[in-house]
Amino acid sequence: MSESVPGTPPEVFAPVEVPVSPAQPPEEVEFVQLLTPEGERVEHPDYSFDLDDEAIKGFYRDMVLVRRIDAEATALQRQGELGLWASLLGQEAAQIGSGRALNAKDMVFPTYREHGVAWCQGVNPLNLLGLFRGVDQGAWDPKDNNFHLYTIVIGAQTLHATGYAMGQQRDGVLGGGVDGDAGEATIAYFGDGASSQGDVNEAFIYASVFNAPVVFFCQNNQWAISEPIDRQTRIPLYQRAAGFGFPGVRVDGNDVLATYAVSQQALKRAREGSGPTLIEAYTYRMGAHTTSDDPTKYRLNEDLEHWKLKDPIERVHAYLSRHAGVDHDFFDEIDAEGDKIAAELRAGCLALPDPQLTDFFQHVYVEETPQLAEQRAQYAAYAASFDGEG
Amino acid sequence: MSESVPGTPPEVFAPVEVPVSPAQPPEEVEFVQLLTPEGERVEHPDYSFDLDDEAIKGFYRDMVLVRRIDAEATALQRQGELGLWASLLGQEAAQIGSGRALNAKDMVFPTYREHGVAWCQGVNPLNLLGLFRGVDQGAWDPKDNNFHLYTIVIGAQTLHATGYAMGQQRDGVLGGGVDGDAGEATIAYFGDGASSQGDVNEAFIYASVFNAPVVFFCQNNQWAISEPIDRQTRIPLYQRAAGFGFPGVRVDGNDVLATYAVSQQALKRAREGSGPTLIEAYTYRMGAHTTSDDPTKYRLNEDLEHWKLKDPIERVHAYLSRHAGVDHDFFDEIDAEGDKIAAELRAGCLALPDPQLTDFFQHVYVEETPQLAEQRAQYAAYAASFDGEG
Amino acid sequence: MTKITLGKGINAGLRAAMEADPKVVVMGEDIGKLGGVFRVTEGLQKDFGEDRVIDTPLAESGIIGTAVGLALRGYRPVCEIQFDGFVFPAYDQIINQVAKMHYRSMGKIKMPVVIRIPYGGGIGAVEHHSESPEALFAHVNGLKVVTCGDPVDAYWMIQQAIASDDPVVFFEPKRRYHEKAELDESVPPALPLHQAKVVREGADATLLCYGPMVKTCVQAAEAAVEDGRNLEVVDLRTISPFDLPTIFASVKKTGRAVVVHEATLSFGPGSEIAARVSEECFYHLEAPVLRVTGFDTPYPPSRMEEEYLPDLDRVLDGVDRVMGY
Amino acid sequence: MTKITLGKGINAGLRAAMEADPKVVVMGEDIGKLGGVFRVTEGLQKDFGEDRVIDTPLAESGIIGTAVGLALRGYRPVCEIQFDGFVFPAYDQIINQVAKMHYRSMGKIKMPVVIRIPYGGGIGAVEHHSESPEALFAHVNGLKVVTCGDPVDAYWMIQQAIASDDPVVFFEPKRRYHEKAELDESVPPALPLHQAKVVREGADATLLCYGPMVKTCVQAAEAAVEDGRNLEVVDLRTISPFDLPTIFASVKKTGRAVVVHEATLSFGPGSEIAARVSEECFYHLEAPVLRVTGFDTPYPPSRMEEEYLPDLDRVLDGVDRVMGY
Numbered sequence A, B: 001m002s003e004s005v006p007g008t009p010p011e012v013f014a015p016v017e018v019p020v021s022p023a024q025p026p027e028e029v030e031f032v033q034l035l036t037p038e039g040e041r042v043e044h045p046d047y048s049f050d051l052d053d054e055a056i057k058g059f060y061r062d063m064v065l066v067r068r069i070d071a072e073a074t075a076l077q078r079q080g081e082l083g084l085w086a087s088l089l090g091q092e093a094a095q096i097g098s099g100r101a102l103n104a105k106d107m108v109f110p111t112y113r114e115h116g117v118a119w120c121q122g123v124n125p126l127n128l129l130g131l132f133r134g135v136d137q138g139a140w141d142p143k144d145n146n147f148h149l150y151t152i153v154i155g156a157q158t159l160h161a162t163g164y165a166m167g168q169q170r171d172g173v174l175g176g177g178v179d180g181d182a183g184e185a186t187i188a189y190f191g192d193g194a195s196s197q198g199d200v201n202e203a204f205i206y207a208s209v210f211n212a213p214v215v216f217f218c219q220n221n222q223w224a225i226s227e228p229i230d231r232q233t234r235i236p237l238y239q240r241a242a243g244f245g246f247p248g249v250r251v252d253g254n255d256v257l258a259t260y261a262v263s264q265q266a267l268k269r270a271r272e273g274s275g276p277t278l279i280e281a282y283t284y285r286m287g288a289h290t291t292s293d294d295p296t297k298y299r300l301n302e303d304l305e306h307w308k309l310k311d312p313i314e315r316v317h318a319y320l321s322r323h324a325g326v327d328h329d330f331f332d333e334i335d336a337e338g339d340k341i342a343a344e345l346r347a348g349c350l351a352l353p354d355p356q357l358t359d360f361f362q363h364v365y366v367e368e369t370p371q372l373a374e375q376r377a378q379y380a381a382y383a384a385s386f387d388g389e390g
Numbered sequence C, D: 001m002t003k004i005t006l007g008k009g010i011n012a013g014l015r016a017a018m019e020a021d022p023k024v025v026v027m028g029e030d031i032g033k034l035g036g037v038f039r040v041t042e043g044l045q046k047d048f049g050e051d052r053v054i055d056t057p058l059a060e061s062g063i064i065g066t067a068v069g070l071a072l073r074g075y076r077p078v079c080e081i082q083f084d085g086f087v088f089p090a091y092d093q094i095i096n097q098v099a100k101m102h103y104r105s106m107g108k109i110k111m112p113v114v115i116r117i118p119y120g121g122g123i124g125a126v127e128h129h130s131e132s133p134e135a136l137f138a139h140v141n142g143l144k145v146v147t148c149g150d151p152v153d154a155y156w157m158i159q160q161a162i163a164s165d166d167p168v169v170f171f172e173p174k175r176r177y178h179e180k181a182e183l184d185e186s187v188p189p190a191l192p193l194h195q196a197k198v199v200r201e202g203a204d205a206t207l208l209c210y211g212p213m214v215k216t217c218v219q220a221a222e223a224a225v226e227d228g229r230n231l232e233v234v235d236l237r238t239i240s241p242f243d244l245p246t247i248f249a250s251v252k253k254t255g256r257a258v259v260v261h262e263a264t265l266s267f268g269p270g271s272e273i274a275a276r277v278s279e280e281c282f283y284h285l286e287a288p289v290l291r292v293t294g295f296d297t298p299y300p301p302s303r304m305e306e307e308y309l310p311d312l313d314r315v316l317d318g319v320d321r322v323m324g325y
């Protein structure tokens, strides 16, 4: 059950059956696992978790806090303060494990759901709300935390990541340090659905041909809105990489130790100059696709119940309390910290200033065109004509 | 040397070296081969050629005639009668072998270089010249010979083929007959360069997910204009299929017996309802990319010399004369037939009527728009105003 | 007679088309069990099966590219693009393949493909979900481009688009999906697909609009009555080709025109109307054709969309300006 | 002073930009050893190496998508699209990513990407090799669109485009690649990138043109002298934004304008000019703005392209019509 499986392609001309069931139940899935759902640590021939229990406590804290932030954002949406929210519920281990494996100089290209990775990079959670509240479109400077803007057009960011990694290559920042680990790498996040986009496959090709230092981190949460994974592939996704000539690995995406270990190794490989890796983090979208979605239309409740038993946070809780002597004070403190952060987030959200359209005219170009300057002036005059009207 | 190799993916995390040499010399390439360059037949565990020497003579004739047609078209271009020509020189075996494996109801989606497949489908070679002479853009009816229009936008036709195959599926024409062989299949031709396009990879995904009866036939002629194959992939192309969950096979593209056998099996699989296959026909573009190209800018003459020894026609000639008791009358007759066809083609080309722009206005829509009708009338009046001027 | 929303109108129209012709297939992302993110295909997969209502992989070029193949095989695919901003991965297949196939084959191949695109703003969505890219299709020869402004048109126009042997890009005004009207399915459609409709007669100036702006313009025209202005409102319905006779007739009558659309001003649909009207009605125009449109910026974050989108006030401001000449 | 062709002008301009700034990288299909199918990048890979002159996989979305990433890393990528008809697989990356990045980030990200596209007809090519899709980019906010009409502009404008911190789509009139002119590299460029140029002064009517049509219009203006007509010719150079002050000044002077471009008539660049000029010059126009353009059909097979493309006679016919009002 906890084995890394390099792609074993179907035999030539052996008829391939198209799977009919939506998603394989996780029992039957082979992947790298280092911590079972019950909170027991297990060995893996190729991967080990080399940090101590303090680090695991840190991961636990990360996961609880991002889940709390996520819940607060969902609540804000329900109360009309956000137009939309895309919840990461259930994907905390995938995001924290990979996010914590990043070095300071590594660069991240997220989708719209990587709130946990943003957290690891030190992005203020409030910044994430702007897009969903409709006051901006991200608008943080990617350089501040090496975290690019959220990308909504599915798959587009995988090419950006590959290009960025080609830039790292050209800057000569690969290799060096112990084991070449001083180099820089790029990580691109995307979903199972995204794997079908031409762009993602072109990114695989560019990364492979140029041997770019990029890790493709696919969170296979089993669903692309209402479409189950069998609408995107009939074999495990990580095997896609082999066809492009670079390694692919499937990891238990609900196991933060395993996602950390696997990500670390792939990032190291990239930093050393050994090229791209595809990681498939096998996980589950516990919530709706976004707050606009109604999953009862297309999936069974029992699926969800089943996955609740694999919860990424519960297993670390179990491990820490059973095997690391952590008591409830620790857990309570984190919960309290979460409530505090959530309250701050809420206050910050409500205090976000409403944007002015006239300001936004100036962001279209570095050098504004005369036409746009004129439109801006006309609009400002027009808008001003309403002032005092009430 | 003559072995079918299902994709053996690189091991997880074993660093993959990016190849630096443009193309592997064919000696080191593993593929399905049934007739050596010297004209000796060899066995293969999975594939055998099940037709008699009469059929081989037919293939020989096909290959000689399409090469002759191709040479005539090149000459016509040199003499200014065509604007451009894309030669198939060197790829005759790949095209005739696969083309002759098609059943009457199978559908073909070509690129711009499939003159040999067109021949097998019974398309009048003169029809192929229209596009290159600039009098039309293909303009044959794909239904007449189950041969779609040439597609110039790289890779686009692979999706059309997949959609067409999905139509065959919906029409319920798979399976039936002996071994299900009465069904219909679709074949999509494309080049090594095309394999990098998002569209081709999306076609793989759609074909796989819907299990569509389509054969992807990639002529890896080592070059995409000036770019060697290492600009598109760092592992053998046929292995790409495994990552998408269907079989891939590499065949000696200069061996008409092997391309026939491999295509036949893949088509049969498709007709039975067992889904897609990728065939990589390993061959070489002996000529320039098109008559506009100058390959001396980017490739070595010795490469070409090397490949001349693998000529697809020579080896069949050798086999027929040495092992099938065919004498020079047979060969001479075919050469004479070629000259006759070429002469007819030339005469037909010169006699092609010049098209009228006003006619073409009517082909934009089934139901012409009033705007266009007006433009057409205005233009006709304008053009008529020059009549008699001189 | 049934009370129907614009969204349900399209749904019912799709259903009618599928019942009438077994070759009609519907394809797109999330259109099956979910019924599409706007529920426009709700219930269709249940009734017509997975072979005719196809949930595709998440790849738009693949949707249109395979639709081309299905059309070549004799099917009439109706493709759903989930939101306006996501049509562009399919743009190559649309303009190089769908649009040109008939021409390339000198009329031998038909491409009866319909591409449905929910478009426009006003629903408080995040980026890429509120765009109006119709000009990017209207400039492409071989395509036809239409959009409906009310539920009854929605019901009939989708069926007419599916019946068309030419490819049709069918823009659906997403913020009007919930507008209601009475539909009598037994009364045949009043107009052919490529004809505009005068929705309000007037004498002083003409508002030329389509899709989501029809309602806005009708409201503006009603408000203008207070100012003593009698505005004519034309729902263009067809963007490519424009129904020029109807447009010219109205403008020649009123002498003044304001084009209203959500799409960006420059190189937008309004510029083509202005160019045509200026030429054809040169001696009738009392004022230049003015345009009230989205500004020349990307669609803004949603908190500003009310300002970005033409609304009643901006339309009336345009009317003031055109009357000022 | 060196005699230089338009193609060599761009080559020399690229070289100068690469010498001036090590962050400039050039990428595209066949641009390395081959020097591009038009030899515009000839010799660059030899001198600047494979890391700065990158032969990419055959995937246009990949070219632009990785260029975005390189730009985010501080590079200034210059992307070559092999022919006009092949830019569309990259369209999504261009309009959703390249064009919008600055806006999305509220000005924090710059996208100094240049997209070079050889465009237009007249070279006897097969389909997809002769198109004029500039309007499809000009309608997209966040992009700038320019085109050069002569070798000296070619040399300077490509450098100005590379120096621009905004993304620029740089259209190269492929059938003019072999036009020659004298270039003095030591004389700085006469105009900034986004300014039009009056290439011939005249009083009776204005020909507004750009790219490949500049030469055609100058020839037409010279021919018109025989008919006693003195035409002004404006090389627009910049399409988005248009240099409106120069356009308006000329049309106000002459009172008549004909826009000439190869792109299709409807929803083409000429419609935007007509709309703007009609509005701004309403009281100056003696005649409507007329358009002499490619017809509303796909680009035809090359044996008919001479008829399809505006030529001297069609331009003069347009002049006749505009003078007839």
Ligand SMILES: Cc1ncc(C[n+]2csc(CCOP(=O)(O)OP(=O)(O)O)c2C)c(N)n1
Residues within 6 Å of the ligand: A113, A152, A153, A154, A190, A191, A192, A193, A194, A195, A221, A223, A224, A225, A285, A289, C029, C058, C060, C082, C086, C089
């Ligand atoms: C090009 C494009 N097409 C469609 C959409 C609409 N859309 C948004 S999210 C989504 C599903 C994505 O699924 P997946 O990649 O698995 O990511 P997940 O949401 O599950 O994290 C779709 C279809 C989009 N954003 N971009």
Ligand SMILES: Cc1ncc(C[n+]2csc(CCOP(=O)(O)OP(=O)(O)O)c2C)c(N)n1
Residues within 6 Å of the ligand: B113, B152, B153, B154, B190, B191, B192, B193, B194, B195, B221, B223, B224, B225, B285, B289, D029, D058, D060, D082, D086, D089
């Ligand atoms: C989308 C697109 N991009 C670029 C081109 C220009 N082009 C024509 S053929 C070609 C190379 C194709 O190579 P390959 O797929 O290997 O086919 P081959 O010509 O070798 O048969 C290129 C780049 C094109 N036709 N379409």
Ligand SMILES: [Mg+2]
Residues within 6 Å of the ligand: A191, A192, A193, A219, A220, A221, A222, A223, A224, A225
């Ligand atoms: Mg998913």
Ligand SMILES: [Mg+2]
Residues within 6 Å of the ligand: B191, B192, B193, B219, B220, B221, B222, B223, B224, B225
């Ligand atoms: Mg090739």
